[in-house]
Amino acid sequence: MTPALQTYHARMKRALDHIDRHLDDQLNLEALSKVAAFSKFHFHRQFTATFGLSVHRYIQLNRMKRASFRLAYRDDQSVTQIAMDAGYDAPDAFARAFRQRFGQSPSSFRKSPDWEPWLAAFGPLINARNKLMQQIFNTSDVTIREVSPIRVAIMEHLGPPATIGTTIQRFIRWRKTVGLVPRNSETFNIFRCDPRATSPSDYRLDLCVGTERVFEAGNEGIMSSTIPGGRCAALRVVGNTDDLENAALYLYRDWLPQSGEEAREFPLYCQRITFFPEVPEHEAIADLFLPLR
Missing domain, CATH: 3.20.80.10 (Regulatory factor, effector binding domain)
Structure with missing residues (x-):
């Protein structure tokens, strides 16, 4: 990998790290392009070309993954709170999106998750993260x-x-x-x-x-x-x-x-x-x- 490509990947990884840290915040193209030190005009195209996902889709999948983990493993958090943290204004909108993606309602998933559709739905996110976030050991x-x-x-x-x-x-x-x-x-x-x-x-x-x-x-x-x-x-x-x-x-x-x-x-x-x-x-x-x- 050339030094220029290494620098490019490091800038993209900064954007991914920023998204991880700020899932509860308003994440817009302007802010993310500044974190990565790319032109706002080109950043969206560069991100999609690199990861195979739009910036919006990547953020959406990350929030939904966190929400599904909380549903499955954190029963002290209400579905309403999990929905709001995932960026939805109302539990009904979250429930529709969740069912469309995983074939289960949030309450059904919390009680008895069907993990195979879940894994399939997050395949694009896993592939995107592995492109730049796979650790290299020595x-x-x-x-x-x-x-x-x-x-x-x-x-x-x-x-x-x-x-x-x-x-x-x-x-x-x-x-x-x-x-x-x-x-x-x-x-x-x-x-x-x-x-x-x-x-x-x-x-x-x-x-x-x-x-x-x-x-x-x-x-x-x-x-x-x-x-x-x-x-x-x-x-x-x-x-x-x-x-x-x-x-x-x-x-x-x-x-x-x-x-x-x-x-x-x-x-x-x-x-x-x-x-x-x-x-x-x-x-x-x-x-x-x-x-x-």
Whole structure:
């Protein structure tokens, strides 16, 4: 990539970061073109040519994604408040737009989300963000840490990756019930298999909360376990922490063969430090850990 192209991409990324930070504000072409240091006359065309989405459509999808996360995972927020935060003057207008895009009303989605249409609807947004916001890692980003054993309570997800959102809903509700919310209990995921090499029906992921309390499998299927201590290669991912595949590939495919290290018999796991939509998506943080011998 030439220096000129790098500068161009950096200016466009400034515009995306600004949108993430100011989803609740009036975002117009004039303000965004100034952030990116482009001509207002050309900015809209440049944005659409780069991302395959108009500026308006990109903002609209970002607001709708945040709204859908709040509906699914934040039951303390009313549909009316979520609609207003998404830029709609009335819940009815929000409900029509939501149903048109996802085939469900907001209240139906909150109760029982159908995640496959949701994923399909956000394909253009995911593609747009990946063009400039995909992280590129190097060896200096990886540190080797001595990690202490971590006692956790686990809720297992078993089934297609597209349905993880439903398990996350159950996990969040259970955490609230027992008082193990993120502000006082750490959050981990254990990646039991590679989605690219596993049939969807056999895909496994553990949703974990750090706690010394002991749980036996009951109605929610919660069980106590331990993430073992020891040496780990750690890689921090900032932004779009819904998809950690690129970071995992870097650790396994690039860093591990060059490091002289050997992986231990425990799966890759991560600690969720900050979460979208509590923070703007580009500020979400996850630390990825590869256990080493």
